[in-house]
Amino acid sequence: MPTFHTRAVNRAIDHINNRLDSPPTLRELAGLAHMSPYHFHRTFTAEFGETPMKYIARRRIETAGHRLLQDPDRPVSDIAFTLGFSSMPVFCRTFKHHFGLTAEEFRRKNGKPESNGGQCPDNADQRPAAHFAYLCPRRTIQIKGGINMDFTFEVCDRPEMKVVYVRHKGSFRTIGGAFERLMRWSAPRGLLGPAVQTLAVYHDDPEITADENLLVSDACLVVPQEIKTDGEVGFYTVTGGQYAVGRFEVGMEEFRPAWTTLCRLIGENGLRTAEGRHCYELYLNDPQQHPEHKFIVDICLPVVPL
Structure with a gap:
């Protein structure tokens, strides 16, 4: 796809992500991209494999699913209305059509499982000392497959x-x-x-x-x-502001457990993920220089008190 089209579609994506509570129209997005609605529709669909309106609908309902799991005590109606759904019947029909479950069923089925609370396994300190040189102080959890994963956790203000x-x-x-x-x-x-x-x-x-x-x-x-x-x-x-930051020492296969661990710690510390700010990984090392070829990464999630 020509780079002009790529940049135009990227501007539209950013605009959509900032307007999930009041979705833009096709004409509005086309104007932002400096295209006719017909041309923009074809260009967006070629780039993303779905139409602009399907993309907006999917992003809104999947954002609702994410918020249901990240804030398990938040009323479903509050999540629906903050995403601009006009009524609960509309939200409920849309949610069940997309996920095949009601919002409450989805929340019960996909809620975060219990963990070992980040306790160090008995054999944690039997590994080479060089392994720990990157993180201090540290906590260690054991994830699937008996792998030990080191991390630190803090809540702090992150700059823009x-x-x-x-x-x-x-x-x-x-x-x-x-x-x-x-x-x-x-x-x-x-x-x-x-x-x-x-x-x-x-x-x-x-x-x-x-x-x-x-x-x-x-x-x-x-x-x-x-x-x-x-x-x-x-x-x-x-975006900047208050973030929960987990600093992890992970291999390529351990990123997902690291994210899961950070999300659990957010809830345990009386916080929930905030809306309208970026979630990101900040990379702190060259994994090729690490003794076990691991990444040192800050996973940063925006938070607010429950």
């Missing part, structure tokens, strides 16, 4: 970050290609210094979005100020 990005559609496992293209664009512009920061911003929850081909994420590079972009590269500001 200006970023350039390349949007990725599909499995989060394959976002590496978007990072490679972003680095090729950034290098000749002098953006890759020794203190460069990279992060991935996630717009979907893989536990909720059944088709991983529909997942949307952004490969990002922090920049000191707004800069002019071109091609498929865009610019925006990652």
Whole structure:
């Protein structure tokens, strides 16, 4: 797809994500993309594999599903109305059509399982000392397969970050290609210094979005100020504010358990995920330099008190 079309569709996606409570019309999105409604509809569908209106409908109802699980005591009606549904019957029909369950059934079936509360297993300190050099103080949990995963947890104020990005559609496992293209664009512009920061911003929850081909994420590079972009590269500001931050030492297969652990800790600390702010992973090391080729990553989720 021509880069003009990619940038136009990306602007539309950002606008939709900021307006889930009052969804934009096709004509409004087309105007934002500087296209006719007919041309925009065809362009968006070719890029994302679903029409703009289907994308909006799916994002709204899957966001509702995510909020049902992240805030289990929040009334279903409150979630429905904050996402702009006109009535509970409309929301209930839409939810059951998408998930095959009522909202309450979905919440009961998919609620977070109990865990060991982050207690250290008896053999945690039998591993080489070098393994722990990255995280101190640490907690350790044992995840599926008997794997020990080290992490720290805190709630803190995170600053806003200006970023350039390349949007990725599909499995989060394959976002590496978007990072490679972003680095090729950034290098000749002098953006890759020794203190460069990279992060991935996630717009979907893989536990909720059944088709991983529909997942949307952004490969990002922090920049000191707004800069002019071109091609498929865009610019925006990652939100700041109060965040729950889990610093994890993980292999590629351990990212999902890390996210699950952080979500559980948020609830245990009297918090819930906040709406309208970015969720992201901030990468802190080169895994090729780690003794076990693991990532040191801050998983950052916006939070507010329950």
